[in-house]
Amino acid sequence: MNKQRQHLQKYLVLGFMFFSPFSVAETIQGIHFVHKDWELACDNTGTCRAAGYQADDHLDRPVSVLLQRAAGSNPPVTARLKIDSDHLPAQRKNVNVSMLGRSYGTVAIHEQTGEGTLSGQQTQALLRAVQGSAPIIFTADQVEWALSTEGASAVLLKMDDFQKRIGTASALLRKGKLSNAGVLKIQPLPLIQIKGYSRGIAKRLDVNTAPAKQLAEQLKKSVNKDQCWTLYEQNYLPDDQMAIYPLNRNHVVVEAPCWRGAYNYGYGYWVMDKALKQTRQLVTASGSSFSEGQIFASQKGRGIADCGSQEEWAWNGSRFVQTYRAMQAQCKGFAGGAWQMPIFISKVHAAQ
Template structure:
């Protein structure tokens, strides 16, 4: 697998082009990035727009705009700084637009994150639409929020939520009613059921059971998906792990690839006798616990952009229940925000 592209594997399954129609019955989440701004809309119809300082500028700052689907939904806004660059216990952060003070935002002392008021949010949106300078000040420091790319992602949000040409649009507003804008849907639920936690079994990669499993898995897998399986370029401490799911099923974990600062495991659902592959789940997993497979991948070595995914056992198979990423690597460890394109409410049945 091309290591530079592996981050994207998590995001292809549910992403569709933003210009495509969106079904009221089943909303398909998607992601878009332009210049210093990015947007992710999820399967409930909620969109999250994040903006940052211009590339190469410091100190780091980010603003998150969030809006649910629906005619009456309003935009909320939060601002976040790198906690190491701002002592929030000393004084609040001040917002300036065109040199005029628009009031203060009190930041959390630990996270350096704060909520804008409704009036400040409206002023901020107006400034973004007009490409006006947005400056934040505090502790004798200045943060410059870039406006480059903001109009493009705001228009994408209006398009996704079917607001263009209506009275609830942020851009291309008109007098048409918002009665037919995208309706919100509730967060879907999945119960982790028919799952019995048990002791895992670990095999050395040269053990007979591991070799038998490799032979079966190769028939259902390509070298691009799991190169280590085919070139046998394993490390000394690599192991094949079998997790019991229930009396009939097991989950097999195999190291699939390594990059400069990432690695990915493959996961296959099999029968308990390890004779039949029932499902290939993912090739970029990071771990398994309590009926869920998790994936956490860094966009670059310093870890300031990330992609995450989750797959949950629903009693019959694994389905993807979470997907989020940030590709704007702007100095926030782990990303400033998680902006998901897929969300589920997952419950482990007792």
């Protein structure tokens, strides 16, 4: 798990301090929205994250700001800044902030992560500045980064709409006199237990052997050619294999190549009976790996405006249920994306 993901889970655990006893209940459907140089992701707890970047003609100076706000009556908006650490001047640990034609002090930047946290005053000024047309300027020595405001108003309005704040005093845009009583309430972070999983040694099959071909015929009954064309066409690479992972006394997880492209590959993951005669569940045809009762999928985009997505599932004793889903639409010069932008998040742990 990377540091961004650890920070995200720590924030949610400290923010809610309680969990739902229902493993798959989801009363809020998360959303993802993109407009110009900004994007928005709101998750199943009601928390929204809005990320802004530099314009495309300034890709040589990557910069991003993440505005985050939980659901509820009137929680504060927090703001974090990220600058590619490779572009920071040597020994420089802070950057100057200029907004609305005036200076707003400095932001301390972590030397390794390139991240910093804006103060409350800086955050409030940023919320006003992003609704204008002038870029927000960060400087260190003679180096300058320009945060675009294009798309910010649409994204913040979408955030207010999702959290049911439009027309209330807590709205970021379109404030009004309506009570905050009707705004979206914080939802508990779902607790998902990994149950009934038993570790074991995986069995691997060369895709061109008779057992693998027989297994492929069984798998095709639950997946179509568009989802898993490699399995149908048997257009395998020389090192391709199928893997059979023990799951518990009666079930296994089968992994088979499904598709590949210039930037990505996808494996299919199925729950089958131990005899490989019946398919219990097709979890995904775009997975990446299986480990410790969990299936992971990470897909990359191919351009500056198409970054990637992540999904995860965990075995709850009877089936795999989704535990995480995130999308980053705009990497904008940040390898792997500047921020985690989840649509669904949960707390996963192994049952004792």
